[in-house]
Amino acid sequence: MFNLANRYYNGEGTEKNLEKAFHWYQKAVEKDHIKAMNNLAICYVNGEGTEKNLEKAFHWYQKAAENGNEVAMFNLANSYYGGKGTEKNLEKAFHWYQKAAENGNEVAMFNLANSYYGGKGTEKNLEKAFHWYQKSAENGNEKAINNLAICYENGEGTEKNLEKAFYWYQKQQKMVN
Numbered sequence: 001m002f003n004l005a006n007r008y009y010n011g012e013g014t015e016k017n018l019e020k021a022f023h024w025y026q027k028a029v030e031k032d033h034i035k036a037m038n039n040l041a042i043c044y045v046n047g048e049g050t051e052k053n054l055e056k057a058f059h060w061y062q063k064a065a066e067n068g069n070e071v072a073m074f075n076l077a078n079s080y081y082g083g084k085g086t087e088k089n090l091e092k093a094f095h096w097y098q099k100a101a102e103n104g105n106e107v108a109m110f111n112l113a114n115s116y117y118g119g120k121g122t123e124k125n126l127e128k129a130f131h132w133y134q135k136s137a138e139n140g141n142e143k144a145i146n147n148l149a150i151c152y153e154n155g156e157g158t159e160k161n162l163e164k165a166f167y168w169y170q171k172q173q174k175m176v177n
Contacts, residue, residue: 001028002036009039009048022049029060037064038072045084058085065096070103077108094121101132109136110144117147117156130157137168145172 005024008017022043028036041060044053058079064072077096080089094115100108113132116125130151136144149168152161 001025001031002033002039005036005039018043018049020049032067034064034067034069034072037061037067038069038075041072041075054079054085056085061085065099068103070100070105070108073097073100073103074105074108074111077111081111090115090121092121101135104139106136106139106141106144109133109139110141110147113144113147126151126157128157133157140175142172142175145175 001024005021005028007013008024009021010016022040025036025040025043029040037060041057041064043049044057044060046052058076061072061076061079065076073096077093077100079085080096081093082088094112097108097112097115101112109132113129113136115121116129116132118124130148133144133148133151137148145168149165149172151157152165152168154160
């Protein structure tokens with residue numbers, strides 16, 4: 001059911017049909033398919049195959065996140081952060097960014113670092129911000145690479161090290177070119 005929904009969603013092997021994709025995601029969700037929960041939420045966010053409904057999207061992100069889907073954890077964190085489908089709550093956003101980051105989501109690592117850096121949803125902690133910028137940068141996140149270089153350049157969360165700052169700026173420049 002989930003694979004069939006994906007085929008309709010992406011138009012692979014058949015004509016793209018978002019209504020049928022939504023239908024089959026719903027069927028897969030009825031069988032507790034966790035990835036389908038996240039994809040169903042995405043359909044609700046974008047109004048794909050159904051009416052746009054941020055509250056229903058939030059509901060399905062939450063169910064998928066609670067069942068261990070790291071992409072849904074990240075999407076749930078974004079929902080809390082932006083107040084989409086629920087009340088804005090930076091502490092809950094932080095919680096779900098942390099869970100997604102711990103499960104390997106490099107964009108969540110970057111957002112978690114930003115949360116620590118700016119004291120959003122948690123206490124400001126430059127050492128933890130540095131740690132998560134580094135993890136995200138090591139996973140190839142371009143924005144994290146830049147922020148990591150800035151941390152080294154300014155000695156934020158780590159000792160000032162202009163050689164390492166140069167290394168990370170250079171690495172980012174190679175990604176841009």
